[in-house]
Amino acid sequence: MTLLEIDSLSVGLRGTLLVQHVSLRVDRGETVGLVGESGSGKSLTAFAVMGLFPSPDLAIRAGQIRLDGVDLRTMSPRQLRAIRGAQIGMVFQDPSAFLDPLMPVGAQVAEALRIHGRASGAAAEALRLLRLVDLPDPAGIARRFPHMLSGGQRQRVLIAAALAMRPDLLLADEPTTALDATVQAGILDLLGRLQRELGLGVLLISHDLAVVAERCTQVAVMYAGRIVETGPAAALFTAPRHPYTQGLVRSTLATAADAKALFGIPGRVPSPADMPTGCRFQPRCPLAVELCRTAPALTPRGDVRADACWRSHDRIDAWRDAG
Secondary structure (H helix, E strand, O other), rough: OOEEEEEEEEEEEEEEEEEEEEEEEEEEEOOEEOOOOOOOOHHHHHHHHOOOOOOOEEEEEEEEEEEOEEHHHHHHHHHHHHHHHEEEEOOOOHHHHOOOOOHHHHHHHHHHHHHHHOOOHHHHHHHHHHHOOOOOOOOHHHOOOOOHHHHHHHHHHHHHHHHOOOOOOEEEEOOOOOOOOHHHHHHHHHHHHHHHHOOOOEEEEEOHHHHHHHOOEEEEEEOOOEEEEEEEEHHHOOOOOHHHHHHHHHHHOOOOOOOOOOOOOOOOOHHHHHHHOOOOHHHOOOOEEEEEEOOOEEEOEEEEEEEEOOOHHHHOOOHOOOO
């Protein structure tokens, strides 16, 4: 059953569209990965779902965001505040930026309950939540301030707060950024276990393709504010169709036997103020032809996959053929 459905979402800043015509869905109990380079618009997509933006100049310009079939864009600010935390939880990239340095972490988890009218027993429930996310000595942790905890512990506190009201949907925006490999694995294992136990739908935003390949069932690849390819994780990473996806896979998932040298996609994600015409990837693409100056739509290809490339039907490995 579909839990979250984003349809033709566009987000703008002072007349410039930073996210354009983005569509994706998350089913109940499913983990969907949203991947792409920094600056592709992944986090803005998540902020749009929450109805929160880091700047007052940012706003949704078009499209629909439906949760359980209800369009969140038709809700009043008061109704949206009731949805945040209660039905949608979010784990942010940097827990230090979202935890109050002057408040013990137990009180911060309890505050998430009080905001939604569950003041009675909030302190005891906060301890249960800290225990749920596998923090040792929850009572001791609850009395500490964020700076007294490790990065992994702070991230677990943020997860506890996000799950306080048992939401249906969890948005995880680079939840393991800046954590070492062992702690990263622990956080991802925790999210996987909680998803199974609580029946969460999860949108996992990451630039780490290895993590997404292992943890997600479906994947959407984003470039310069647009979705360029979607499909089941196993099929998409085994046989990517869009040249951008091929480049990402070759640069991050290629085995030592396949990679003769380190590979990186040449160039960089374009500035929103200076987007190329047509396909936004064409200035960096070795397969670009004149037709690519016209933007291709995200098109189903006869199965459960879709891509936005005029030449995807050629099934060409763009980067290998380009040498």
